[in-house]
Amino acid sequence: MTEVRTRRTGPARMRLTGVGRRYGPVGPWVLRGVDLEVPAGALLRISGANGSGKSTLLRLLAGIGAPSEGRITGRPRTAYVPERFPSALPFTAIGYLTHLGRVHGLPGPVAADRATAWLARFGAEEHAGTQLRELSKGTSQKVAVSQALLAEPELLVLDEAWTGLDAEARAELDLAVGELTSTGARVVYVDHDPRRLAGTVDAAHRVEGTALVPDTTRPPEPAPQVTVLARARAGTPLPAALPEGTHAEVDAAGTARFTVAAAHSDTLLRTLLHADPPWHVRAVREPVADANTPEDMRR
Amino acid sequence: MTALVRYQSALLLRSQRWLPPVLLYAVLVAVGARAGDPVLDSLGYASAALLPVAAWLARICATQEPPAARQVTAAAAGPARAQLAALLTASGGAVALGVAGNALVVAMSDWRNTSHQVRVDPLPMVVAALLAVLVCASVGTAVGTLCTWPLLRSPGWSVTLTALLALLAVVTVGSPARAVVWGLVSGSRTGAVPVLVLPLVGALGVAAAAAGAACVLSSRRA
Numbered sequence: 232m233t234e235v236r237t238r239r240t241g242p243a244r245m246r247l248t249g250v251g252r253r254y255g256p257v258g259p260w261v262l263r264g265v266d267l268e269v270p271a272g273a274l275l276r277i278s279g280a281n282g283s284g285k286s287t288l289l290r291l292l293a294g295i296g297a298p299s300e301g302r303i304t305g306r307p308r309t310a311y312v313p314e315r316f317p318s319a320l321p322f323t324a325i326g327y328l329t330h331l332g333r334v335h336g337l338p339g340p341v342a343a344d345r346a347t348a349w350l351a352r353f354g355a356e357e358h359a360g361t362q363l364r365e366l367s368k369g370t371s372q373k374v375a376v377s378q379a380l381l382a383e384p385e386l387l388v389l390d391e392a393w394t395g396l397d398a399e400a401r402a403e404l405d406l407a408v409g410e411l412t413s414t415g416a417r418v419v420y421v422d423h424d425p426r427r428l429a430g431t432v433d434a435a436h437r438v439e440g441t442a443l444v445p446d447t448t449r450p451p452e453p454a455p456q457v458t459v460l461a462r463a464r465a466g467t468p469l470p471a472a473l474p475e476g477t478h479a480e481v482d483a484a485g486t487a488r489f490t491v492a493a494a495h496s497d498t499l500l501r502t503l504l505h506a507d508p509p510w511h512v513r514a515v516r517e518p519v520a521d522a523n524t525p526e527d528m529r530r
Numbered sequence: 531m532t533a534l535v536r537y538q539s540a541l542l543l544r545s546q547r548w549l550p551p552v553l554l555y556a557v558l559v560a561v562g563a564r565a566g567d568p569v570l571d572s573l574g575y576a577s578a579a580l581l582p583v584a585a586w587l588a589r590i591c592a593t594q595e596p597p598a599a600r601q602v603t604a605a606a607a608g609p610a611r612a613q614l615a616a617l618l619t620a621s622g623g624a625v626a627l628g629v630a631g632n633a634l635v636v637a638m639s640d641w642r643n644t645s646h647q648v649r650v651d652p653l654p655m656v657v658a659a660l661l662a663v664l665v666c667a668s669v670g671t672a673v674g675t676l677c678t679w680p681l682l683r684s685p686g687w688s689v690t691l692t693a694l695l696a697l698l699a700v701v702t703v704g705s706p707a708r709a710v711v712w713g714l715v716s717g718s719r720t721g722a723v724p725v726l727v728l729p730l731v732g733a734l735g736v737a738a739a740a741a742g743a744a745c746v747l748s749s750r751r752a
Contacts, residue, residue: 294605295605296749297752299750311604311606313601313602316602319596334603335606388605
């Protein structure tokens with residue numbers, strides 16, 4: 232085995248050296264020559280196109296798959312959250328979590344207590360006694376996330392773990408990730424939303440081809456935006472003192488569409504109403520908190 | 531490992547996938563061993579019947595977790611340990627089933643040789659029955675392990691190959707399972723109970739080799 236599994240606690244150095252992975256002895260390389268250091272307390276983001284090998288890399292990091300070449304050393308106690316958690320297990324939510332808590336090395340009663348606490352934190356405590364197969368996709372995902380967090384792992388690997396969670400649970404997972412890294416645990420994650428945890432990421436990497444390269448693309452403006460539609464007499468110029476970061480476009484009919492950070496929306500409205508000649512505000516549209524969450528609409 | 535085996539056992543028992551192989555074993559024993567039959571003959575038959583059942587259980591346990599759940603378990607405990615726990619669960623189940631089956635056979639059979647004249651010594655008989663269970667459960671687990679993920683990746687051939695290998699393991703000269711089954715059946719002619727330890731060593735070796743290969747490959751083929 233090329234992989235070394237350490238169970239020691241504390242700030243061991245976790246490192247990938249020349250790691251490559253392919254499926255089968257003659258299959259094409261999915262990843263090759265990956266060097267990566269995962270320091271204690273680090274939050275690492277992995278990005279890449281669909282099917283680029285992000286998940287393969289996460290499974291190598293989590294120790295689920297062994298590298299076909301190269302070495303992974305110093306991997307600590309690990310927990311993994313898959314993107315889609317299966318409901319085809321014959322357990323209740325609390326039963327599964329207690330089993331997994333024991334597998335993570337906790338005594339049964341401690342595992343059950345922590346399972347209850349995490350389900351409650353994600354707003355799923357009323358489903359503790361429900362069979363997994365009867366849970367909605369979102370609640371299933373809460374069970375998958377609780378499974379990893381109740382273990383208080385030293386390395387947490389999240390493969391689009393936010394997908395399917397409601398807004399409150401996503402925020403709670405963001406918080407939990409912050410709590411883990413502040414205690415020295417490492418968190419590595421993939422998420423389709425580039426703003427996810429953008430402010431706290433220590434390093435970002437992108438899978439390109441079979442290589443892992445530093446990801447230098449800046450995440451888009453994280454602040455939620457408000458759209459204001461306003462009209463003025465034809466030919467009226469835009470007010471001079473618009474708040475910082477306001478984006479304005481005027482269409483042929485003389486309707487202007489202003490987009491501004493939610494924090495500055497009142498200032499924008501005040502400026503428009505007090506402008507001379509005045510602007511007539513037709514509509515104010517509040518944005519959806521997270522545009523990439525069709526799951527929420529269905530709930 | 532205790533927690534893993536407990537998890538895998540709960541998974542097996544609650545999923546009811548254990549039911550078909552257990553029914554197969556019950557039918558085989560019920561058809562082949564009757565009340566009043568010579569005990570060593572029936573023990574040999576029941577032990578041979580255990581082998582394909584153990585193989586079936588091993589195939590069930592090796593793949594009973596959905597892939598994402600397997601990944602979760604593998605990250606928590608290591609893929610090799612997770613795989614080993616599944617195989618230990620299967621072999622433990624097969625041993626429990628075999629002990630129950632052979633106990634039933636001992637209880638209802640005639641403790642004499644084939645011609646019902648020579649009395650069979652009870653203590654060696656019980657030891658030989660247990661040895662036969664351990665050997666056939668181990669070889670069966672090895673067969674099942676060889677015929678499923680991660681050693682065999684195409685599920686299409688899995689069932690055919692399992693049945694074929696299980697049959698060969700019972701009849702091929704040199705197989706530990708054939709040695710104990712043959713020992714019981716031929717011992718029945720004279721009434722002398724053969725206590726064979728060497729086949730047990732061989733069977734455990736075969737099972738360990740198959741399980742070891744499965745554990746190593748579980749992370750390479752994940």
